[in-house]
Amino acid sequence: MRKTLVYAVPVVVVYGILVGGLFAAMLQPPAKFGRIMSRLPSVTFFLFPFEPMWLMARKGNLKVGDMAPDLALKTADRSAEVSLSSFRGRQPVALVFGSHT
Amino acid sequence: MPALNKLYQQYKDQVAFYVVYIEEAHPTDGWQMPNNIKDHVLVASPHTLEDRNEAAHACVVKLGIHIPALVDDMQDSAERAYTGWPDRLYVIDRSGRVAYKSKAGPFGFHPDEMAQALAKLVPPANPVKQTH
Numbered sequence: 001m002r003k004t005l006v007y008a009v010p011v012v013v014v015y016g017i018l019v020g021g022l023f024a025a026m027l028q029p030p031a032k033f034g035r036i037m038s039r040l041p042s043v044t045f046f047l048f049p050f051e052p053m054w055l056m057a058r059k060g061n062l063k064v065g066d067m068a069p070d071l072a073l074k075t076a077d078r079s080a081e082v083s084l085s086s087f088r089g090r091q092p093v094a095l096v097f098g099s100h101t
Numbered sequence: 102m103p104a105l106n107k108l109y110q111q112y113k114d115q116v117a118f119y120v121v122y123i124e125e126a127h128p129t130d131g132w133q134m135p136n137n138i139k140d141h142v143l144v145a146s147p148h149t150l151e152d153r154n155e156a157a158h159a160c161v162v163k164l165g166i167h168i169p170a171l172v173d174d175m176q177d178s179a180e181r182a183y184t185g186w187p188d189r190l191y192v193i194d195r196s197g198r199v200a201y202k203s204k205a206g207p208f209g210f211h212p213d214e215m216a217q218a219l220a221k222l223v224p225p226a227n228p229v230k231q232t233h
Binding site: 030031033034038042064066069071074077085089094096 | 183187206
């Protein structure tokens with residue numbers, strides 16, 4: 001029993017530290033988090049509860065019912081600038097955030 | 102993407118639909134994914150707004166996106182305001198309030214949830230015909 005504890009306690013402590021470290025990395029800006037992840041082995045996904053940690057870390061501050069922050073962005077073809085607030089009172093807006101990769 | 106293109110076709114007359122092109126999730130100079138290497142999806146992080154525009158354009162063409170695309174600025178204002186990275190869906194109602202916010206992608210990216218949110222706000226203009 002005591003022998004098991006001697007091994008188990010450090011393993012749990014180290015695991016806890018690693019989970020904390022990964023969570024802290026998830027809270028970093030995307031580019032920084034990406035750089036950190038690019039150096040970690042892919043076993044990271046299986047060793048840790050990656051998905052629930054990610055969903056928690058990337059929850060964000062916006063909630064359903066909040067006013068949507070205004071965005072003024074140019075279209076990809078540079079033909080126009082679109083302001084989200086211009087749709088207020090007129091029509092709903094659907095946004096798909098993403099990239100190529 | 103086909104599911105989102107379909108939603109766009111269905112709602113484009115009543116809903117302002119936009120793709121917001123943000124920071125690359127798995128660029129060649131960052132957290133590259135084996136699948137992307139296998140599929141030759143090799144994209145470097147754009148470092149100027151001009152590069153980002155080009156990358157956005159290439160992304161829209163290669164992925165066959167019919168939805169008009171907006172490009173985030175180099176301060177990543179849209180990404181930060183909406184916690185959009187790596188991908189995420191939102192529906193904003195007529196009064197400008199968030200009606201639907203997906204969980205963070207890739208795990209939380211579910212166009213069918215967006216479809217439900219849109220159906221609550223707008224009656225579909227081109228209802229899918231019953232086949233039986």
